[in-house]
Structures are given as C-alpha cells and as structure tokens.
Amino acid sequence: MSEPVLQCENINRFFGGIHALKGISAEIQQGEIFGLVGPNGSGKTTLVNCITGFYAPQRGQILFEGKQINGMRPHRIAANGIARTFQNVALFKGMSVLENILMGRHIFMNPNPLAALFYPFWAAKEEVAHRRKVEQIIDLLQLESVRDEHVEVIPLGLQKRVELARALCAEPRMLVLDEPMAGMNQEEKEYMVRFILDAQEELNLSVLIIEHHLDVVTSICDRVLVLNDGNKIAEGPARTAMSDPEVVAAYIGGQAHAA
Amino acid sequence: MFYRLSGVRHTSYPAARQLWPIAADRWQVGVLALLALLAPLLISDLYLGSYALPWLIWTAAALSLSLLMGLGGQLHFGFAAVMAIGAYSSIHLARGGVPFEFALLGGGLTAAVIGTAFGAAALRVKGLYLVMATLAMQYLVDWVISNVPAISGGAQATLRTPEVSFLWIPIDSLDARYYVALLWTVLMTLFFLNVKRTSFGRALAAIRDKDFAAAVIGVDPFRTKLTAFMTASFAGGVSGAILAFCYYGAVTPEQFGFNVSIQLVAMVLVGGLGSVVGGYLGAGFVLLVPIVLTNLIAGLGAAGWFSISQNLTAHLPLIFYGGMIIGFLLFEPLGLAKIYDNIRKYFLVWPFRHSGS
Incomplete structure (x- = not known):
C-alpha cells in the first residue's frame, strides 16, 4: 500500500x-x-x-x-x-432533506449576504450548480423520494442516510x-x-x-x-x-x- | 380549488427554486404589491401616515432583527440602539450636506461597524448571556447618545431632520415619504427571502439548529454569526434612519430606548421567527393592538365603566407585549406566521385533511 x-x-x-x-x-x-x-x-x-x-x-x-x-x-x-457523521443524528431540524444535503456543499460556496441581495446575478448560478452536484449524491444514496420532506418526519434509517449524503457532498x-x-x-x-x-x-x-x-x-x-x-x-x-x-x-x- | 400544488411541475432547477412556485401565492403577492403601490390613492392621509407608514418601516426593522434572531438564533435585546445609531449618523451626515441616499448608507454602515464591534465581544457567550451582553449595548449606546451633545445636541434636545431628496425627488410630502419607506421594505423583504434560499441563510440556520454539526461540515461559526450581526445591524441602521426621516421627522434619545428593543423582540416573536410573513404580521400586530387597546380602555373609561390612571394606561402596551411574548412562546412558538402557514396548508390540500405521504 x-x-x-x-x-x-x-x-x-x-x-x-x-x-x-x-x-x-x-x-x-x-x-x-x-x-x-x-x-x-x-x-x-x-x-x-x-x-x-x-x-x-x-x-x-x-x-x-x-x-x-x-x-x-x-x-x-x-x-x-475530512467529513463525518454523528452517533446521534445531527441533522439541521429546521430544514428540508435537500437543504440539509446542500449544507454539505458549504465549503465550496460563498456564504455572502451580498450574494443574496443580488440573487439573480450572483447567487442563482452557484446555487443551481451545487444543486446538480447534490442530485448526484441523492441519486447515489437513493434519497429521491424524500428530497422535499422535512428531516424530522422521515424515519431514523433515512435520517442517517441523509447525514451520510451531507458528508459525501463535501467531496x-x-x-x-x-x-x-x-x-x-x-x-x-x-x-x-x-x-x-x-x-x-x-x-x-x-x-x-x-x-x-x-x-x-x-x-x-x-x-x-x-x-x-x-x-x-x-x-x-x-x-x-x-x-x-x-x-x-x-x-x-x-x-x-x-x- | 384555485390554491393547489397539483399541476405545479418543475423541469429545471431555477424553476424549482423560485420564490413562489404556486400560482395562487404569486397572485397574492401581486395583489398586495399593487395595493401597497396604490395605497396613497386608496386610503386617507391619516391612515397612510399614522398606520401604513410606520407599519412598513417597523416591518423592515423587524425583518432586520429576525435575520439575526430567527435565522441565526442569536438573541439581540439592544436592537433599538442599532437603529438609533443609524438614525443619528444619517441625520448628522444629511445635515453636513451628504446626499440622502449616501446618508442612509452611511447610517447603515456606522450601525454595522458599531453593531459588529459589540457583536464580536458579545458572541463569545451564548443564549441568555448574549441577551445580557446586547442589553449592555442598549444602555451604553443610550447613555453615549444622550450625554454627548455633539450627537444628540444636548440631553433633552430634539434633532430635526433636514429637507432631503431621494433620487432627485424631494421628500417633502407624505406620499413621497411613504414610497421611500415602501421601497426600503420591499428591498428588505426580497433580501430576506433570498438569504433564506442561499448558502449564507442555510449556514445561519445550521448554526442555530446544531452548531457542532455546522462546524464539522465547514461552517465557521464565529465568522458566520458575526456576518449576521453585521448584516442585521446594517439593515437595522438604515431602518432607523428611514424611521427618523420618513416618520418621526425628528429624533430624540427616548425614541430608541430599551422599551423599543422589547417591542422589536415582541414583533419578531409574535410574528414568527425567521419568517417574512411573520415580520409583516408581527409588526402590524404589535403596533396596532396597543392602539386599539388604549382606545378601548379610554372609551370604557369615558363611558364611566371603570377608571384607570393615566400612568397605567401608558404602561398597558408594555404589559401587553410581555403577555403576548409569553403567550406565543407557550402556545405557538412559531408565531402568527405559523398560524398563517397552517391555514395556507389547509387550503393547499383541500378538500383532503392532509397530504398523502
């Protein structure tokens, strides 16, 4: 090795x-x-x-x-x-599955309030590009059906899978x-x-x-x-x-x- | 029904990410926008000047605070001080001959700088301790403003706003002032909605929900919270400036006292944390209900049913805010926005009781 x-x-x-x-x-x-x-x-x-x-x-x-x-x-x-998951699921409760997984892309994104102010010219392109990447991971982990659900309402097994997806999105x-x-x-x-x-x-x-x-x-x-x-x-x-x-x-x- | 999800199909990511994917919501927003634009024609000057105008400005202020408290989960009990900094600095700038547009920006920036400086110190603590730290900011700023004559013009002084014009239109009539306030509130609303769907807003919400999980996925907690303090302080400063120029027409230190901070917190909590609809509903509720309440009690007193002292009448709104905050925290922590949302969801799936999945 x-x-x-x-x-x-x-x-x-x-x-x-x-x-x-x-x-x-x-x-x-x-x-x-x-x-x-x-x-x-x-x-x-x-x-x-x-x-x-x-x-x-x-x-x-x-x-x-x-x-x-x-x-x-x-x-x-x-x-x-290095990405990790937690023993007790540590998802962001106020967000949907999709938003949770999008959080995994955070290190590649530009968390700038000005980007939000000029959304159509600035943030929109970035958001869509990262959405594409997130969809690949969703596809890999077969999470399509719960994509828009709130994370609290899905079963524990799926929550753990969402957490894995979030970690994988950080590449x-x-x-x-x-x-x-x-x-x-x-x-x-x-x-x-x-x-x-x-x-x-x-x-x-x-x-x-x-x-x-x-x-x-x-x-x-x-x-x-x-x-x-x-x-x-x-x-x-x-x-x-x-x-x-x-x-x-x-x-x-x-x-x-x-x- | 007209209000439904069926038939809403997205074929591209931009379409799926639009602000109002449901046609009925778009109609609602359109009608409200039209009403807001035509308000000077539709309602009398009395209502426009003493209800619609303050409602809009306080909505912008509540949304600024909600960015910090609702999205970021960082409590701030000194937000009136932030608005005071914005109001005073913009007035001094405008009096010094700076154009109004830049005076507003300057007010926002000053508030952002001072707010962030306090934030950097206060953010070393969390929860209730943060409340205490921001409360200290309120009292410090209050004290500095009333004791430095260069700022306030003396302890009991009233500082009148100078005549200004916005984009070459003189702001001398009620209608003009209304449109300036409307422009700022709409801008603030769109900004808030966009923050919620971009990485900055998600990072804030992540820190609010689980700070350690946010850190482990790459969010710098301190930097993100500080950015939130800065953004909210900027928006609060501009709101304070607009409030001074478009509504009060003059500023005194008491206009931005501790009770105003509590009033803002009440707006955010009663309206619904981190919700745009909540900002509008909360500000409207908190502004309007005390007026109704005071009128009602005055009416009852005049009719000879019972009499209460002038002193108590003055404090009734405060008692009421306290009661409202406790009541909402106990029974509907997500505020009026949640009630609105429940009604909306009911109609989304009507005539069924709930959606299938």
Whole structure:
C-alpha cells in the first residue's frame, strides 16, 4: 500500500482526571475501510472527536495527508477533506432533506449576504450548480423520494442516510462514520452497508468507521483497531483482531486467558 | 380549488427554486404589491401616515432583527440602539450636506461597524448571556447618545431632520415619504427571502439548529454569526434612519430606548421567527393592538365603566407585549406566521385533511 492517508501518533487526551486516550497510534491507508471498535466508554468517539477537531489531544499529533491537523478548528479540518457523521443524528431540524444535503456543499460556496441581495446575478448560478452536484449524491444514496420532506418526519434509517449524503457532498477524501448503524434493523443495516461500500468505491474514499455490530465490522472492514479503556488492545485484519483473546475478554468480560 | 400544488411541475432547477412556485401565492403577492403601490390613492392621509407608514418601516426593522434572531438564533435585546445609531449618523451626515441616499448608507454602515464591534465581544457567550451582553449595548449606546451633545445636541434636545431628496425627488410630502419607506421594505423583504434560499441563510440556520454539526461540515461559526450581526445591524441602521426621516421627522434619545428593543423582540416573536410573513404580521400586530387597546380602555373609561390612571394606561402596551411574548412562546412558538402557514396548508390540500405521504 501507498502512504497512509491519516496518521495518529501517540494520542493522549485527558478529561480532568480521566485519561481517556492513552497514547493511541494508528495509520489508515488510502482507500481502506478502517474499523474502530471497543466497548462503551473505551474512547472511540473521543479519538474521532480529536481527528475532526472538536478537541485537540493534549499530547501526540494527527497528520492527514502529511499535514498536521490536530489543533485546527473543525471547519478548517472539514475544508481539508475530512467529513463525518454523528452517533446521534445531527441533522439541521429546521430544514428540508435537500437543504440539509446542500449544507454539505458549504465549503465550496460563498456564504455572502451580498450574494443574496443580488440573487439573480450572483447567487442563482452557484446555487443551481451545487444543486446538480447534490442530485448526484441523492441519486447515489437513493434519497429521491424524500428530497422535499422535512428531516424530522422521515424515519431514523433515512435520517442517517441523509447525514451520510451531507458528508459525501463535501467531496471528502476521508469519511468518518460514528456508528452509522446504531438503532437500525437488519434490513436498514444491509442498505447502509451497501451505500457505504458504493460511496467508498465510487468516490475513492478512505473510511474510518466506529461500529458495534460485529457482523458488519468483520464483513466490510479491511483492518480494525480495538480500544478498551483508552488503550489499544488489538489491531489488524478484522477477523484476526476480533478473535484476539483480549478483545473477546473486553467484550464478554471474564479473564483474558479463559478464551 | 384555485390554491393547489397539483399541476405545479418543475423541469429545471431555477424553476424549482423560485420564490413562489404556486400560482395562487404569486397572485397574492401581486395583489398586495399593487395595493401597497396604490395605497396613497386608496386610503386617507391619516391612515397612510399614522398606520401604513410606520407599519412598513417597523416591518423592515423587524425583518432586520429576525435575520439575526430567527435565522441565526442569536438573541439581540439592544436592537433599538442599532437603529438609533443609524438614525443619528444619517441625520448628522444629511445635515453636513451628504446626499440622502449616501446618508442612509452611511447610517447603515456606522450601525454595522458599531453593531459588529459589540457583536464580536458579545458572541463569545451564548443564549441568555448574549441577551445580557446586547442589553449592555442598549444602555451604553443610550447613555453615549444622550450625554454627548455633539450627537444628540444636548440631553433633552430634539434633532430635526433636514429637507432631503431621494433620487432627485424631494421628500417633502407624505406620499413621497411613504414610497421611500415602501421601497426600503420591499428591498428588505426580497433580501430576506433570498438569504433564506442561499448558502449564507442555510449556514445561519445550521448554526442555530446544531452548531457542532455546522462546524464539522465547514461552517465557521464565529465568522458566520458575526456576518449576521453585521448584516442585521446594517439593515437595522438604515431602518432607523428611514424611521427618523420618513416618520418621526425628528429624533430624540427616548425614541430608541430599551422599551423599543422589547417591542422589536415582541414583533419578531409574535410574528414568527425567521419568517417574512411573520415580520409583516408581527409588526402590524404589535403596533396596532396597543392602539386599539388604549382606545378601548379610554372609551370604557369615558363611558364611566371603570377608571384607570393615566400612568397605567401608558404602561398597558408594555404589559401587553410581555403577555403576548409569553403567550406565543407557550402556545405557538412559531408565531402568527405559523398560524398563517397552517391555514395556507389547509387550503393547499383541500378538500383532503392532509397530504398523502
């Protein structure tokens, strides 16, 4: 494989007296689907929040395409090509599905009040051009039927898909998915997996995915990193890492040597 | 019915994005525009000067505030101060010989600069703290205006607006003043509608709805909020200037006091946050109802039913605004605009109860 697209080196994060990430290092290769798993409270979302700029790690550094991104504010990181979704759907409630997805184009647009004042000469062309791009993503994720609905009224499975669409519209080179399948039934899960694979293939993305459904993890992830209590306990190809005795112990409880 | 979605088909993105896709809405807007244009012929000077004119100007002011409060979700309780800055600076500019058009722009720009400076400081806090910070702006500006004679002409002074002309037409008659106000309100309305359908408006709404999700998709929260403060302050400043030139004809510091700020907040809340229709309805409601109320009580008092002191009568509108704000927040947080919208939606699908999906 080529250069890693994302490198995390010795990431440490404290919350008061809690040492939430204890020197995590990881490398994600271009074009791979990298799983991040671990029991609740093990630091998965903390790591993702460090990568997307919600808070900077106190020690360690994060490189995206060779560029240091730790310490950057979230919107700068977004402009650099990382998009993410949230565990609890974070859509904009006052808007329609279409407007939510259009928000994904924000980094390519010119949010200028003067553009609105001279709408026919200034903003109209831009809006239409971006609408075209948004329609491609809507087509890819099969959201045509709910395009004009308000986001609150559509089912959770679709909301998560809208959130994925919004992230994809930013044309990221790396996609970070925080539990994209939480709270979904089997059918919705299968759809979601299919859409993630489609998007990854079609748009040539690297994907970092936090997921609890182990069937999903083992079937789509190239490699996984297992966290427990802020420590890295295993890393490697999905099946091998998931059958590591320490991982089994962390998930099921009991002694490491018992398995 | 004439009012329906069926038969409205879009074949291009520009068509799908037009402001009023439904024919009935376009008719409605057309008729209202025509009525507004012909108003000087249709209604007497008394009604034009003391109802239609202030209604239009306060609508523009309410829309300016609604841009910030409704679209951006940033509470501002010192908006009358912003209008005061616009009014005073435009009057001083006009007195200094600057043409009226540029005096208006200058008033707006001064308000934008000062409003943004306060905004930059106030935006470090959110919610109720932002209310307190903007309230501080109200009192600071009030104090500066009444205590710096160069601005107000002395503590109790009244500053008369000079004779001006707009685009070579002298603004000396009621009709001329009405048309200037109408032009500004229409401009503000179109601007507001366009903001709502472009990236700036969406970014603002995104920050209002979920600031962290907006940041992660590339919206710079501070910069966007500050731009909103600047835009709203500019529009508020020009509205204040228009209010001074076209309606009051003179300014005193009390015209832009704290109670006016509350009145503006009431307009936005009662009308409906972030809605254009709400701006018109809210301003109309808040201006008109106290007049009706005062007349009613005066009438009842004169008829000998009960008597209340002059003092209480003066404060009744304030009591009323407070009651209205609480009432709307409890029962219809989206205000009169939502009520209008419900009625409109009812007719959109009539004779059915609701649309299928």
